[in-house]
Amino acid sequence: MFLLVFVLVGVTIIVFFLSQVLLDPLALYITERTREDAIPALIAYYHLNDPWPIRYAVYVWNLIRGDWGYSRSLSQPVLQGMAGRFPATMELAIAAIIWTLVAGIPAGIISALKNNKLPDHISRIVALTGVSTPVFWLGLLLQLVFFYYFHLLGLPNLPSNGRYDTTLGLEHPVTQITGLMVVDTVVTGNFIMTEDVVAHLILPSFALGFISLGVIMRIMRSSMLEVLRQDYIILARSKGLTERVVIYRHALKNAMIPTVTVAGLAVAGLLGGAPLTETVFAWPGMGRLAVNAIGRNDAPLIMGFTLIAALILVFANLTVDILYAYLDPRIKY
Amino acid sequence: MAVRRPSSWSPAVAELKFAGHLLIQNKVVLAGTIIAVAVLIAAVIGPVVINPAVATSIYLPGRLAPPGPEHWLGTDDYGRDLLKIILLSMRLDISATLTIVGADLVIGVLFGAFSGFMGGKLDEAMMRITDVFFSIPTLILAIAVAAAIGRGLNNLILAIIIVGWPGYTRILRGQVLAEKEKLYVDALRALGIGRVRIILRHIVPNTIYPVLVQATLDLGGTILLFAGLSFLGFGASALTPELGRLITAGQTYIFQAPWLVAFPGIAILMVSLAFNLMGDGIRDILDPRLRR
Amino acid sequence: MTESAPDKSEALLQLSNVRLNFHTYAGEVKALDGVSFMVTKGEALGLVGESGCGKSVTALTIVGLLPENASVTEGKIILAGKNLLEISSEEMRKIRANNIAMVFQDPTTFLNPVLTLGEQLEEVFLLNPDELARIAAERKMEDTLVEARSDKGTQPKENAEGAPSTARLSKSAQKKLARILSIEVLKQVQLPDPERILKEYPHELSGGMRQRCMIAMALARNPDLFIADEITTALDVTIQAQILELLRQLKKELTGSTLLITHDLGVVAELCDRVAVMYAGNIVELADVKELFANPLHPYTQGLMRAIPMIDRPLERLETIPGSVPDLIYPPSGCRFHPRCPFAFEKCKLEKPELIHGGKAHTVACHLYGEGKA
Numbered sequence: 001m002f003l004l005v006f007v008l009v010g011v012t013i014i015v016f017f018l019s020q021v022l023l024d025p026l027a028l029y030i031t032e033r034t035r036e037d038a039i040p041a042l043i044a045y046y047h048l049n050d051p052w053p054i055r056y057a058v059y060v061w062n063l064i065r066g067d068w069g070y071s072r073s074l075s076q077p078v079l080q081g082m083a084g085r086f087p088a089t090m091e092l093a094i095a096a097i098i099w100t101l102v103a104g105i106p107a108g109i110i111s112a113l114k115n116n117k118l119p120d121h122i123s124r125i126v127a128l129t130g131v132s133t134p135v136f137w138l139g140l141l142l143q144l145v146f147f148y149y150f151h152l153l154g155l156p157n158l159p160s161n162g163r164y165d166t167t168l169g170l171e172h173p174v175t176q177i178t179g180l181m182v183v184d185t186v187v188t189g190n191f192i193m194t195e196d197v198v199a200h201l202i203l204p205s206f207a208l209g210f211i212s213l214g215v216i217m218r219i220m221r222s223s224m225l226e227v228l229r230q231d232y233i234i235l236a237r238s239k240g241l242t243e244r245v246v247i248y249r250h251a252l253k254n255a256m257i258p259t260v261t262v263a264g265l266a267v268a269g270l271l272g273g274a275p276l277t278e279t280v281f282a283w284p285g286m287g288r289l290a291v292n293a294i295g296r297n298d299a300p301l302i303m304g305f306t307l308i309a310a311l312i313l314v315f316a317n318l319t320v321d322i323l324y325a326y327l328d329p330r331i332k333y
Numbered sequence: 334m335a336v337r338r339p340s341s342w343s344p345a346v347a348e349l350k351f352a353g354h355l356l357i358q359n360k361v362v363l364a365g366t367i368i369a370v371a372v373l374i375a376a377v378i379g380p381v382v383i384n385p386a387v388a389t390s391i392y393l394p395g396r397l398a399p400p401g402p403e404h405w406l407g408t409d410d411y412g413r414d415l416l417k418i419i420l421l422s423m424r425l426d427i428s429a430t431l432t433i434v435g436a437d438l439v440i441g442v443l444f445g446a447f448s449g450f451m452g453g454k455l456d457e458a459m460m461r462i463t464d465v466f467f468s469i470p471t472l473i474l475a476i477a478v479a480a481a482i483g484r485g486l487n488n489l490i491l492a493i494i495i496v497g498w499p500g501y502t503r504i505l506r507g508q509v510l511a512e513k514e515k516l517y518v519d520a521l522r523a524l525g526i527g528r529v530r531i532i533l534r535h536i537v538p539n540t541i542y543p544v545l546v547q548a549t550l551d552l553g554g555t556i557l558l559f560a561g562l563s564f565l566g567f568g569a570s571a572l573t574p575e576l577g578r579l580i581t582a583g584q585t586y587i588f589q590a591p592w593l594v595a596f597p598g599i600a601i602l603m604v605s606l607a608f609n610l611m612g613d614g615i616r617d618i619l620d621p622r623l624r625r
Numbered sequence: 626m627t628e629s630a631p632d633k634s635e636a637l638l639q640l641s642n643v644r645l646n647f648h649t650y651a652g653e654v655k656a657l658d659g660v661s662f663m664v665t666k667g668e669a670l671g672l673v674g675e676s677g678c679g680k681s682v683t684a685l686t687i688v689g690l691l692p693e694n695a696s697v698t699e700g701k702i703i704l705a706g707k708n709l710l711e712i713s714s715e716e717m718r719k720i721r722a723n724n725i726a727m728v729f730q731d732p733t734t735f736l737n738p739v740l741t742l743g744e745q746l747e748e749v750f751l752l753n754p755d756e757l758a759r760i761a762a763e764r765k766m767e768d769t770l771v772e773a774r775s776d777k778g779t780q781p782k783e784n785a786e787g788a789p790s791t792a793r794l795s796k797s798a799q800k801k802l803a804r805i806l807s808i809e810v811l812k813q814v815q816l817p818d819p820e821r822i823l824k825e826y827p828h829e830l831s832g833g834m835r836q837r838c839m840i841a842m843a844l845a846r847n848p849d850l851f852i853a854d855e856i857t858t859a860l861d862v863t864i865q866a867q868i869l870e871l872l873r874q875l876k877k878e879l880t881g882s883t884l885l886i887t888h889d890l891g892v893v894a895e896l897c898d899r900v901a902v903m904y905a906g907n908i909v910e911l912a913d914v915k916e917l918f919a920n921p922l923h924p925y926t927q928g929l930m931r932a933i934p935m936i937d938r939p940l941e942r943l944e945t946i947p948g949s950v951p952d953l954i955y956p957p958s959g960c961r962f963h964p965r966c967p968f969a970f971e972k973c974k975l976e977k978p979e980l981i982h983g984g985k986a987h988t989v990a991c992h993l994y995g996e997g998k999a
Contacts (some may be wrong), residue, residue, distance in 0.1 A: 003464065006464070007461075007464050007465050007468050008467030008468075010461060010462065010464070010468075011468060011469060013465075014465065014469070014474075014477075015477065018477055018480075018481040018517050019481065022481040022482060023481055056885070074953055077436055085798045117568050128606065128609060128610070128613075129602075129606070131553065131554075131605075131609060132553055132556050132557070132602055132605035132606040132608075132609050133557075133602055133605075134561060134564075134577075134580075134598060134601050134602065134605075135557075135561070135596065136559055136561060136564050136580065137580055137597075137598030137601065137602070138598075140580070140587060140594050140598070141586065141594070141595065141598070143587070144587060144588070144594070144595075146589055148587075148588050164498055200374055230734065231729065231731065231734040231735045232735050232736055232737040232738075234690055234729070234735070234736065235729060235735045235736070235737075235839070235842075236737065237690055237721070238688055238690055238721055238726075238727045238729075239721065239722065239726075239748070239749050239751075239752070239842060239846075240718050240719065240720070240721035240722025240723065240752060240846075241718075241719065241722075241748065241752065243718075247514065247747070248738050249740075249748075250740070253740070254738070256735070268467075268470045268471070269470070271470040271473065272470035272471055272472035272473055273472070275472065275473070275476070275565065276472075276561055276564070276565070279565070290473075290476065291565055291566075294476065294480060294565060294567070295478075295566060299481070302476060302477055302480045303477060303480075304478075305473065306469060306473050306474065306477040309469060309473045310468050310469045313468050313469065313470060314468050317468070327736070327739065328738070328739060329739060329826045329828075330738060330828050
């Protein structure tokens with residue numbers, strides 16, 4: 001647990017260094033309404049002229065208090081601006097993870113069981129392609145085919161922009177509970193919107209998940225193959241257990257262990273892919289926010305996004321550690 | 334009785350036989366590797382054959398032409414022949430990728446070797462530092478660093494280098510920890526040979542295999558990262574031929590002139606695929622050796 | 626192929642001329658070169674030889690658990706009238722579940738680390754619900770199990786005479802019975818506190834305890850043939866002694882046959898009725914245990930005997946057998962032992978010796994005996 005705290009501290013140090021040392025420290029806290037004469041007061045308040053350790057301490061203290069600086073491009077404090085877009089990114093990421101795991105794990109298992117036969121070759125090709133495809137390009141192609149071409153051909157097409165159809169949304173307004181629109185619409189019985197929201201999720205989550213799909217498939221396959229070579233599988237078979245039991249009871253639990261670890265890393269990949277995917281699909285999430293900030297030289301927002309991404313990743317890895325301890329009885333905490 | 338046995342052949346030959354056997358056994362990998370090598374050769378030869386001035390030869394009347402006999406892949410919105418531009422771009426992307434991974438390899442190996450060998454507080458600190466790097470997604474950290482150090486192609490390369498070394502450090506450190514317990518290290522110390530020399534001349538060469546494998550595997554991901562960041566606006570300027578940039582430019586015309594987006598992307602995919610296949614092949618060959 | 630089988634006993638398992646190859650990059654490893662022997666009902670047959678002579682491979686061939694690169698090129702393995710090499714994998718699986726049980730060498734790697742011992746033991750019982758029902762009926766356990774069944778509400782069917790029929794038990798009843806039987810079999814292998822052990826994971830137990838658990842898993846099936854593949858090799862000497870003691874006890878209690886694979890002649894002397902000596906994929910000698918020790922015929926066996934210290938002989942230098950185990954990709958011609966044999970002559974290089982009678986209930990594969998003596 002100590003490690004977590006230390007890592008978070010380390011992250012803040014990096015961001016501090018980037019935003020306060022390499023860049024103009026004042027830029028973080030100035031808004032467009034700040035007057036010239038107010039600047040000395042600001043400098044004093046944030047201790048910007050003091051030695052670095054003090055500056056750092058003040059910086060972190062402000063982070064904790066929720067003052068992450070001001071974003072020029074949003075005309076909003078950084079934290080608030082991002083908090084608004086957080087659910088959108090989460091929904092996209094969760095959708096991507098779900099389909100990656102649901103498709104990737106069974107595919108990896110089948111690939112291992114039918115080692116070196118046709119299904120294995122196909123899934124290895126898919127996995128390899130997934131790992132080599134630029135996600136932003138994939139997103140664009142998906143839009144081209146499923147939105148534009150389908151439309152031209154008269155087929156029902158998938159939407160390519162945003163989270164939902166705004167016109168439809170006016171007629172059937174969605175009450176915000178969790179911010180996850182799929183959940184909210186289902187819970188409130190607003191099924192017309194559910195359909196719309198899900199339709200909007202399909203392409204972006206597919207694009208985002210496609211890369212991780214390859215990674216998960218490969219690790220599942222290789223760890224399954226590794227496990228099936230183990231001695232205890234020989235014993236299990238020698239007991240006369242059916243092949244099904246051997247695979248699903250004895251092998252799978254062991255094979256999931258490395259996969260879970262890799263899934264944690266895959267979350268990192270998803271977070272990294274979010275800016276690109278959200279940009280391509282005009283998805284109103286934090287990633288897109290950060291990308292816009294690039295164009296407008298809005299460093300505070302970029303730094304804020306970095307901090308949040310790190311927080312999410314740390315949390316995800318913590319979850320992975322817990323799962324790991326649950327799966328492998330040899331690990332004790 | 335004189336029976337011809339394989340153990341009488343030199344070990345090196347036997348190894349090569351084994352490696353070759355592995356490679357041929359997996360026909361998919363073999364086919365892919367051949368394609369990969371072909372792609373890379375084209376990328377290297379292309380710019381030599383093609384005049385770099387093509388990049389700036391704007392011919393607006395011919396812009397946005399679809400693929401045809403004159404321009405095999407069509408033309409972009411400046412009227413440049415897309416095939417030639419793509420080939421020029423591939424060179425930039427590939428050399429940037431090699432530079433990045435090469436630099437990260439050197440940095441990572443040095444840090445990892447010293448950290449692992451010296452141990453103690455230095456090692457602890459290095460581990461924590463790498464932990465921190467690992468908890469920020471690579472693309473995002475690269476964006477942050479690039480935002481801090483400024484725009485431009487060289488700065489982008491530098492930013493990705495800064496973000497990428499911790500992986501190699503961790504791998505090498507792990508190997509060094511095991512290696513330094515071996516007897517020959519004590520022997521060298523007893524001879525009075527300095528630690529730096531021991532690390533560089535002896536430890537590193539013996540432990541570097543897994544890192545090399547990882548580096549070749551990383552080439553594919555790195556080019557995706559580089560192209561992705563270029564797509565977002567970092568790095569090269571508008572006219573410079575770079576694959577990510579081409580896609581950004583092509584985005585505007587995606588529905589009218591989809592080839593502008595499709596072909597550069599295919600190029601990225603092929604280079605990345607080539608790197609990945611090479612990496613897989615090298616790993617398969619070296620892996621049994623790693624386990625010994 | 627002649628065998629030294631006592632005429633009255635019935636053969637349980639018969640191997641005839643089994644040849645097996647492994648395909649490797651370096652070449653074809655001719656691991657088994659015409660192995661033939663028989664195990665009669667109720668006897669304990671020892672299979673001895675150095676590491677790499679093919680003993681474990683023979684066992685794996687019997688149970689059908691060879692790796693993918695192995696192929697049997699010739700031979701038969703007959704158990705209860707069926708050729709195990711020709712039956713379907715489903716039939717083989719049933720035979721593994723009911724008739725043959727195997728215990729392996731290393732209890733650390735052969736037990737699944739993420740399942741409790743209880744789970745790994747009970748699943749053996751749960752393989753056979755009919756058997757469970759029969760045991761429940763036999764022991765008149767309906768009362769204790771009815772509590773387990775009450776949640777399902779099923780009642781045992783009774784036939785006309787009022788004896789409970791062997792109807793299926795409910796799932797929860799099966800589990801309860803499996804648990805009870807698991808505890809019983811753990812007691813049989815002399816493990817203290819069986820209830821606690823059921824809940825533990827393999828890494829929480831010592832090596833000796835794990836090995837006893839593996840033996841328990843084998844006993845649970847009450848097999849006709851119990852194969853023990855070097856089960857004491859991976860253990861400390863003191864634990865080895867304990868396991869051997871356990872096996873001695875079990876031998877008195879159990880009715881099935883045992884195939885005991887080991888490289889330790891001492892173990893053979895203690896536990897076996899007959900012994901087969903293997904070298905480089907061949908059975909070179911086969912005899913009753915006392916006869917073998919008293920009168921080893923094959924030069925290899927003689928070499929083995931000289932290499933171990935015996936209490937009743939004055940302690941001289943222990944002799945080794947010169948040379949080393951042959952490369953099975955390019956095995957020696959004729960008799961595979963001839964390069965190391967002090968008595969080898971021309972015929973040994975040319976012709977492989979068959980197993981022939983060399984004495985009472987004693988067969989040997991060597992040109993020194995029978996016709997064609999030098």
